[in-house]
Amino acid sequence: GAGVSQSPSNKVTEKGKDVELRCDPISGHTALYWYRQSLGQGLEFLIYFQGNSAPDKSGLPSDRFSAERTGGSVSTLTIQRTQQEDSAVYLCASSLARGYSGNTIYFGEGSWLTVV
Amino acid sequence: SQQGEEDPQALSIQEGENATMNCSYKTSINNLQWYRQNSGRGLVHLILIRSNEREKHSGRLRVTLDTSKKSSSLLITASRAADTASYFCATATSGGSNYKLTFGKGTLLTVNP
Numbered sequence: 001g002a003g004v005s006q007s008p009s010n011k012v013t014e015k016g017k018d019v020e021l022r023c024d025p026i027s028g029h030t031a032l033y034w035y036r037q038s039l040g041q042g043l044e045f046l047i048y049f050q051g052n053s054a055p056d057k058s059g060l061p062s063d064r065f066s067a068e069r070t071g072g073s074v075s076t077l078t079i080q081r082t083q084q085e086d087s088a089v090y091l092c093a094s095s096l097a098r099g100y101s102g103n104t105i106y107f108g109e110g111s112w113l114t115v116v
Numbered sequence: 117s118q119q120g121e122e123d124p125q126a127l128s129i130q131e132g133e134n135a136t137m138n139c140s141y142k143t144s145i146n147n148l149q150w151y152r153q154n155s156g157r158g159l160v161h162l163i164l165i166r167s168n169e170r171e172k173h174s175g176r177l178r179v180t181l182d183t184s185k186k187s188s189s190l191l192i193t194a195s196r197a198a199d200t201a202s203y204f205c206a207t208a209t210s211g212g213s214n215y216k217l218t219f220g221k222g223t224l225l226t227v228n229p
Contacts, residue, residue: 004158033217042120042204043159043219056216091158105149105217109158 002026004108006092012114013082021077021111025094032075033093033105034067043091049075050097082115089113120148120205120220128226135192137223139205140185146208148181150190153202153222162190162203197229 005024013019025032034046045059049069060066064082069075079086089110096103123138139148147166151159165172165181165188172179178191192199202222209216 035219040221042221043206045216045218048216059216089157093159104161104164106161107151107159 004092004094004106006090006108006111008111009109010112010114012116015084015115016081018078018080019082019113021079021090021092021113023075023077023092023094023108025073025075025092026106027073029094029096029106030072031095031097031103031105032069033095034075034077035091035093036061036088037091037110038088046077046090079113082113084115087113087115120207120218122203122205122220122223124223125221126224126226128228129195131195131197131227131229133195133227135195135199135225135227137190137203137225139188139190139220141188141205141207142186143207143209145183148179148188149206149208149217150177150179150188151204151206151219153204159204192225195225195227197227199227200225 007022030051032049035043036046037043047067048056064080067077089112091107091110093105093107095105120139120141129135147164149164150162152162153159163174163179165179176193181188202224204219204222206217206219
């Protein structure tokens with residue numbers, strides 16, 4: 001597609017339910033990132049996928065959070081037993097390769113999660 | 117803890133004035149990037165400066181990097197109302213096999229017409 005696509009754009013869920021957030025990166029981008037942004041805050045790194053390498057999961061806040069990337073393309077971020085503190089915008093981004101090599105990272109519009 | 121810290125947290129100026137935002141960071145970096153975010157949604161990449169560069173220009177944007185002070189500044193010249201947004205710096209840390217782009221909390225810029 002033309003850009004990074006995320007769905008749903010907005011999700012309201014009850015505390016304790018599981019949610020899945022989907023990210024469709026730009027075609028051909030090998031690197032995929034998930035970030036979380038709470039209201040008025042900066043972006044918090046969650047997880048990074050690069051090609052077939054083992055993902056960097058160091059940013060996942062608890063074992064209720066998991067993510068996978070199937071076929072090196074689409075990624076799903078799953079939050080189990082959601083809590084109110086999970087309410088945030090979840091942003092996905094992709095790039096051609098590692099961003100530190102100077103490749104621009106492109107962000108999706110985010111999925112706004114509200115846990116009630 | 118935040119790798120990048122923007123200063124000021126909020127800035128309000130009149131159209132036509134210049135806006136300067138600063139970013140400080142703590143550890144060695146490979147590059148530093150500035151992003152813009154409208155209305156709390158997706159971020160748009162503005163400019164990247166590598167650790168061996170001192171200054172970079174892109175249109176009305178000017179970015180400087182001082183690695184000895186671990187700081188960067190973003191200057192927007194001749195600001196417009198459409199420049200109203202949050203601006204974030206992000207640092208790419210050196211070394212390691214995995215990549216992590218760490219963001220600050222941002223500067224909220226308001227340009228009044």
